[in-house]
Amino acid sequence: MEKLLNWGLLSTAKINQALIKPINASKRTRLLAIASRSQSSADAYARENKIPRAYGSYEALLADPEIDVIYNPLPNHLHAEWTIKALRAGKHVLCEKPIALTLAEVDEMIAAAKETGNVLAEAFMYRHHPQTLKVKEIVDSGVLGKIQLIKGAFTFTLDREGNFRQIKEMGGGSIWDVGCYPVSYARMIVGAEPVEVFGWQVEGPSGSDDSFIGQMRFANGVHAQFDSGFKSPSRSYIEVVGSDAVLKIPSPFKPRKNSELFLVRDEVEERIKITGTELYLGEVEDICDSILLKKPQRIPLEDSRENIAVLLSFIESADKKKPVLL
Numbered sequence: 636m637e638k639l640l641n642w643g644l645l646s647t648a649k650i651n652q653a654l655i656k657p658i659n660a661s662k663r664t665r666l667l668a669i670a671s672r673s674q675s676s677a678d679a680y681a682r683e684n685k686i687p688r689a690y691g692s693y694e695a696l697l698a699d700p701e702i703d704v705i706y707n708p709l710p711n712h713l714h715a716e717w718t719i720k721a722l723r724a725g726k727h728v729l730c731e732k733p734i735a736l737t738l739a740e741v742d743e744m745i746a747a748a749k750e751t752g753n754v755l756a757e758a759f760m761y762r763h764h765p766q767t768l769k770v771k772e773i774v775d776s777g778v779l780g781k782i783q784l785i786k787g788a789f790t791f792t793l794d795r796e797g798n799f800r801q802i803k804e805m806g807g808g809s810i811w812d813v814g815c816y817p818v819s820y821a822r823m824i825v826g827a828e829p830v831e832v833f834g835w836q837v838e839g840p841s842g843s844d845d846s847f848i849g850q851m852r853f854a855n856g857v858h859a860q861f862d863s864g865f866k867s868p869s870r871s872y873i874e875v876v877g878s879d880a881v882l883k884i885p886s887p888f889k890p891r892k893n894s895e896l897f898l899v900r901d902e903v904e905e906r907i908k909i910t911g912t913e914l915y916l917g918e919v920e921d922i923c924d925s926i927l928l929k930k931p932q933r934i935p936l937e938d939s940r941e942n943i944a945v946l947l948s949f950i951e952s953a954d955k956k957k958p959v960l961l
């Protein structure tokens with residue numbers, strides 16, 4: 636019988652709620668502990684969510700010898716620090732996106748994973764969903780003809796006063812928070828890295844962006860455009876434009892269990908229905924496969940590194956008000 640992997644949640648972050656159900660649902664995982672910076676909030680969270688162990692510091696969670704996997708949903712500027720500490724404490728880590736804020740941090744994280752032999756994965760949940768796998772299959776089948784343009788967006792109205800998303804030093808900015816999705820999606824579809832990016836930003840009070848508009852050029856002639864932001868209603872889509880057909884993906888980043896794609900050829904729209912899975916279960920099962928069965932991760936760490944490299948180039952472009960060559 637396979638070993639049951641015990642998970643610990645690093646903090647009482649809001650996004651934990653998306654992971655608790657899949658960790659409890661998977662046959663290979665058990666949610667064993669929660670840690671918070673305060674014992675009382677850890678205790679309350681453990682009670683509400685029926686988690687057996689509650690720790691009043693992150694260090695105490697990492698010191699629990701029975702924890703196998705740490706889920707790291709800390710504010711972005713703490714991803715690298717606590718992921719490296721967890722890896723060095725002998726834990727595998729599922730770390731929220733963006734995996735880190737500099738390439739030096741990503742390289743240190745990759746080195747720590749290699750040195751310790753523990754698995755580190757970035758929690759880009761959409762990459763594991765059957766809809767995303769189907770999109771890639773359709774694009775690679777050639778039915779769209781020569782891919783010319785990928786357009787996309789991810790915006791919402793941010794109404795969390797004082798949240799790290801609006802504080803530059805904590806990795807705030809819509810490009811880090813949601814722009815990372817269309818950038819990652821376009822790179823996945825093209826299967827290569829952009830050679831040039833150009834971005835504009837609307838700055839918020841702390842200097843991070845409230846909205847971002849970017850475009851990328853790939854060596855094979857594909858162009859991509861996206862916008863991300865905190866100041867408009869909830870919007871997300873991806874459209875892949877080929878010489879022969881267009882693929883429309885209305886819910887690319889948070890596909891539901893049953894989702895739909897639209898293939899438009901000669902002005903005729905074909906509906907493609909996808910029977911999916913629970914959105915966040917895929918990343919839980921993928922890291923279990925890597926830990927228990929030594930399977931390659933669906934999102935290799937080099938892919939996570941390249942996404943950060945592109946996001947940093949966008950920020951550089953917006954700062955310099957010039958295109959950046961990669």
Ligand SMILES: NC(=O)c1ccc[n+]([C@@H]2O[C@H](COP(=O)([O-])OP(=O)(O)OC[C@H]3O[C@@H](n4cnc5c(N)ncnc54)[C@H](OP(=O)(O)O)[C@@H]3O)[C@@H](O)[C@H]2O)c1
Nearest residue numbers: 646647648649650651670671672708709710711731732733
């Ligand atoms: N994949 C997805 O669908 C998805 C969705 C949303 C967010 N995310 C990612 O998940 C991460 C967390 O987002 P969130 O909105 O869930 O976070 P959040 O609710 O703001 O929670 C972050 C937690 O970090 C802890 N923390 C430690 N140091 C902190 C500090 N200096 N300031 C504030 N909090 C601190 C706090 O927990 P304690 O007080 O308990 O220590 C806090 O509750 C981000 O990286 C984000 O990009 C991913």
